[in-house]
Amino acid sequence: EVQLVESGGGLVKPGGSLRLSCAASGFTFSSYSMNWVRQAPGKGLEWVSSITSSSSYRYYADSVKGRFTISRDNAKNSLYLQMTSLRAEDTAVYFCGRAMYGSGDYWGQGTLVTVSS
Amino acid sequence: DIVMTQTPLSSPVTLGQPASISCRSSQSLVHSDGNTYLSWLQQRPGQPPRLLIYKISNRFSGVPDRFSGSGAGTDFTLKISRVEAEDVGVYYCMQGTQFPYTFGQGTKLEIK
Numbered sequence: 001e002v003q004l005v006e007s008g009g010g011l012v013k014p015g016g017s018l019r020l021s022c023a024a025s026g027f028t029f030s031s032y033s034m035n036w037v038r039q040a041p042g043k044g045l046e047w048v049s050s051i052t053s054s055s056s057y058r059y060y061a062d063s064v065k066g067r068f069t070i071s072r073d074n075a076k077n078s079l080y081l082q083m084t085s086l087r088a089e090d091t092a093v094y095f096c097g098r099a100m101y102g103s104g105d106y107w108g109q110g111t112l113v114t115v116s117s
Numbered sequence: 118d119i120v121m122t123q124t125p126l127s128s129p130v131t132l133g134q135p136a137s138i139s140c141r142s143s144q145s146l147v148h149s150d151g152n153t154y155l156s157w158l159q160q161r162p163g164q165p166p167r168l169l170i171y172k173i174s175n176r177f178s179g180v181p182d183r184f185s186g187s188g189a190g191t192d193f194t195l196k197i198s199r200v201e202a203e204d205v206g207v208y209y210c211m212q213g214t215q216f217p218y219t220f221g222q223g224t225k226l227e228i229k
Contacts, residue, residue: 035218037166044207044221044222044223045158045209045211045223046220047211047217047218047220059216059217062217101156101168101171101172101213102148102152102156102172102212103154103156103168103213104166105168105171107167108165109165110165
């Protein structure tokens with residue numbers, strides 16, 4: 001069974017940093033590209049970042065480019081999102097998803113990031 | 118960036134009746150590999166997204182056959198043949214043809 005479990009969310013002050021993790025199991029993690037998507041409170045879904053299976057290519061939304069870094073450790077079956085210079089508008093639930101079909105076929109339950117002073 | 122526009126944004130439906138959601142993209146979603154990466158996701162209250170349909174019309178594993186997708190180029194439709202209570206939630210179209218990936222605004226399906 002495919003499982004994705006996010007962790008690392010919490011309350012952080014504006015300008016602060018946070019590192020999200022996504023632990024994958026139930027599939028060959030190293031064979032799949034992965035996505036991060038977020039959802040601000042009461043709002044719709046927003047794609048954040050994607051990374052290919054061997055980390056050769058990384059893509060970012062303009063809203064996070066230069067502040068967020070996506071990475072992975074295939075030996076640990078883990079996906080990461082390093083977030084710096086956080087802003088109030090980064091407050092959201094962050095979901096990791098397995099990339100398939102130009103979409104995401106499996107998604108974690110999400111981790112909440114709150115940026116507030 | 119490709120803009121995805123969904124209509125309607127809210128859809129009250131009677132149980133057992135059909136429902137339809139439209140999604141229009143600001144440019145063609147045909148990829149250079151010949152595929153059209155248009156998908157539909159469902160998000161029930163308090164839940165993560167769930168993939169329903171990929172590449173316009175392919176139902177994902179475990180998705181009931183009352184869900185169907187159609188369309189081409191820039192115009193796409195999700196249809197539910199007979200709405201059930203468990204279908205309540207928000208439905209999103211998403212394009213994965215070109216980065217940045219983009220979602221529609223979401224359509225809230227509710228029971229009358």
